[in-house]
Amino acid sequence: MTAADITALLEQQFGSRIASKNLEAIDPFVVVAAADLPDVCRFLRDDSRLQFDLLNCISGVDYLEPDPKKAPKAGFDPHLEVVYHLSSFRHRHRFVVKVMLPRWKDDKPGELPEVPSVTSLWAAANWHEREVYDLSGVWFIGHPELTRILLADDWVGHPLRKDYEYPLEYHGIRGR
Amino acid sequence: MATVAPPEGKQDQTLIEFDVRTDEMLVNMGPQHPSTHGVLRLVLRTDGEVISEVTPHLGYLHRCAEKIGENVTPIQFIPYTDRMDYLAGMNMNLAYSLAVEKLCGMKLPEKANVIRVLIAELNRIASHLVGMGAYGLDLGTFSPFLYAFREREMILDLFEEVCGARLTYSYITIGGAHDDLPSGWVERCREFLNYLKPRIPEYHALLTTNHIFVQRTANIGVLSREAAIAHGCTGPMLRGSLDRRLGDPDWDLRKIEPYCGYETYDFNAVVPPFDDRWGWNPPRDSVIGDAWHRFMVRMLEVIESIRLCEQALDRYPNAQGSHRIEMPRHLTAGETYVETECPRGQMGFYVVGAPGKGVVPLRVRARSSSFCNLCVTNEISSGCLIADVPAIVGSIDIVMGEIDR
Numbered sequence: 252m253t254a255a256d257i258t259a260l261l262e263q264q265f266g267s268r269i270a271s272k273n274l275e276a277i278d279p280f281v282v283v284a285a286a287d288l289p290d291v292c293r294f295l296r297d298d299s300r301l302q303f304d305l306l307n308c309i310s311g312v313d314y315l316e317p318d319p320k321k322a323p324k325a326g327f328d329p330h331l332e333v334v335y336h337l338s339s340f341r342h343r344h345r346f347v348v349k350v351m352l353p354r355w356k357d358d359k360p361g362e363l364p365e366v367p368s369v370t371s372l373w374a375a376a377n378w379h380e381r382e383v384y385d386l387s388g389v390w391f392i393g394h395p396e397l398t399r400i401l402l403a404d405d406w407v408g409h410p411l412r413k414d415y416e417y418p419l420e421y422h423g424i425r426g427r
Numbered sequence: 428m429a430t431v432a433p434p435e436g437k438q439d440q441t442l443i444e445f446d447v448r449t450d451e452m453l454v455n456m457g458p459q460h461p462s463t464h465g466v467l468r469l470v471l472r473t474d475g476e477v478i479s480e481v482t483p484h485l486g487y488l489h490r491c492a493e494k495i496g497e498n499v500t501p502i503q504f505i506p507y508t509d510r511m512d513y514l515a516g517m518n519m520n521l522a523y524s525l526a527v528e529k530l531c532g533m534k535l536p537e538k539a540n541v542i543r544v545l546i547a548e549l550n551r552i553a554s555h556l557v558g559m560g561a562y563g564l565d566l567g568t569f570s571p572f573l574y575a576f577r578e579r580e581m582i583l584d585l586f587e588e589v590c591g592a593r594l595t596y597s598y599i600t601i602g603g604a605h606d607d608l609p610s611g612w613v614e615r616c617r618e619f620l621n622y623l624k625p626r627i628p629e630y631h632a633l634l635t636t637n638h639i640f641v642q643r644t645a646n647i648g649v650l651s652r653e654a655a656i657a658h659g660c661t662g663p664m665l666r667g668s669l670d671r672r673l674g675d676p677d678w679d680l681r682k683i684e685p686y687c688g689y690e691t692y693d694f695n696a697v698v699p700p701f702d703d704r705w706g707w708n709p710p711r712d713s714v715i716g717d718a719w720h721r722f723m724v725r726m727l728e729v730i731e732s733i734r735l736c737e738q739a740l741d742r743y744p745n746a747q748g749s750h751r752i753e754m755p756r757h758l759t760a761g762e763t764y765v766e767t768e769c770p771r772g773q774m775g776f777y778v779v780g781a782p783g784k785g786v787v788p789l790r791v792r793a794r795s796s797s798f799c800n801l802c803v804t805n806e807i808s809s810g811c812l813i814a815d816v817p818a819i820v821g822s823i824d825i826v827m828g829e830i831d832r
Contacts (some may be wrong), residue, residue, distance in 0.1 A: 276761060276762070277529060277530065277761055277762070277763040278762065278763055278764055304656050304657070305656055305659060306659055307659065307764075307766065307773070307775060307794060308764065308775055308777060308792065308794040310777050310790070310792040310794075312779055312789070312790045312792075313790070314789070324783065325781075325782065325783070326760070326781075326782030326783050327782060334777070336764050336775070336777070336794075340656055340676075340678070343676075343683055343684075347764070373657060373659070374654075374657040374658045374659075374802075374806075375657065375658050375659030375799055375802065377802065378798065378799070378802045379659075382798075386491075386493070399486075400485055400486065401485060401486040401489045401831060401832075402486060402489065403486070410491055410494055411491075411493060411494060411497075411790075
């Protein structure tokens, strides 16, 4: 199936719950609200025409220009994206689902934005979600054990945030 | 007689009996353990000799390569990709280059593609040789390791002639390959392939058909096809669990989503059963999806890679165009996700170009194949003996540099 067919099928099923789509992109994608993600993903995985049974990757992308002088020209508003790359073992097609989030929940710095976990749909999501939480700072609701995976448990901050500040010191080890 | 009320939810005395698991023990394995292939730490929950749970702890080699990727230009990031999967640096260079090229819409000349296929397949052979040798070490035999390194050394010598480096090459770069092949290299490479081919039966005599090896790997760590797909396993890990007789596809990205012109080469994706295409029958106890099959997929991929190398060598003298084209000065806005078939599985790079005329990407995400392959460890190790853990982890063939990035 082409990306246009997949998008049409999703729009037929979910209507306005598909917030937006981009079919001109190199890898076409749809955007859904965080609350709709489990339903859309379940449909993508279980529908016999789609059968996206492989979750290739979950990525967190932080859209922020930390330099205030350049920020007006950056070409995007500050936000966070969680990107799901899916492919199908049987039909051999690929698709991308995105969730747009505020950088902080309720715009309170330090409060992580939340997305429902898809661990119950794909076991592969378990470690990917832990990594996105660890490095990009997204809280996955319903994840069985959302702990840091690559960094130490007592690490502070999420390094792939654009405004992350490098620690000066960690357990007596000098940073910078 | 005074009675003590049982705690809530534990009214049934037998439940308490079962809840107290007196024999359980936590055994720490690694991060400095020879059979964890680097700095992997496994915490084994054991009941006597039997494993009930394996918890991998990662991150000892974490260098935040993705953050570095946001701060350097794509060409500057190529050397960092070498250090991810350091046993297959060329394949990692290729994976990242393809992602950036797709983002910028570059179309490569034929010669660059032929060099890429040739070099990537040579590196695949080298990587699988280490995989085989190290797997032998895990299971307690030292000789195959020496044989594997003898042949790998020759590949490294060939690479050294090409790019001057023996481990971190940065040879395949955005727009093609860094240099053309030196004169006389094609003949030397052909000589090496002719030397390697008769050596492969030696490996099989030493390892594959060895009775102890078969006992340690057959029917150990069986990964079902469904579990492999659900956990996102790829590469030899997934292919070892497939069965062509049940209609499973040749799940190899070089076959199903060809890049670099792989569709024009004559080769087979290695998917069990092995008897029709390669003339191998599995040992009596072996079942599809076990450690023996994963190992065998790698061994047969060496044979297929030799075939690919020979075809690429034939094409090289007549290949048109240059070995490298210039990359555009600025990255295109937009994003792309590209996966390639690396020796350990599907290595994906997700590159987001910044809007406006940026020279550094907004985000570089590396989807590591070993990372996804490793997350299935608990699933396939539960119920095994402690002594089988090295056999299982070895059969996954992990490289920690790629997992931790």
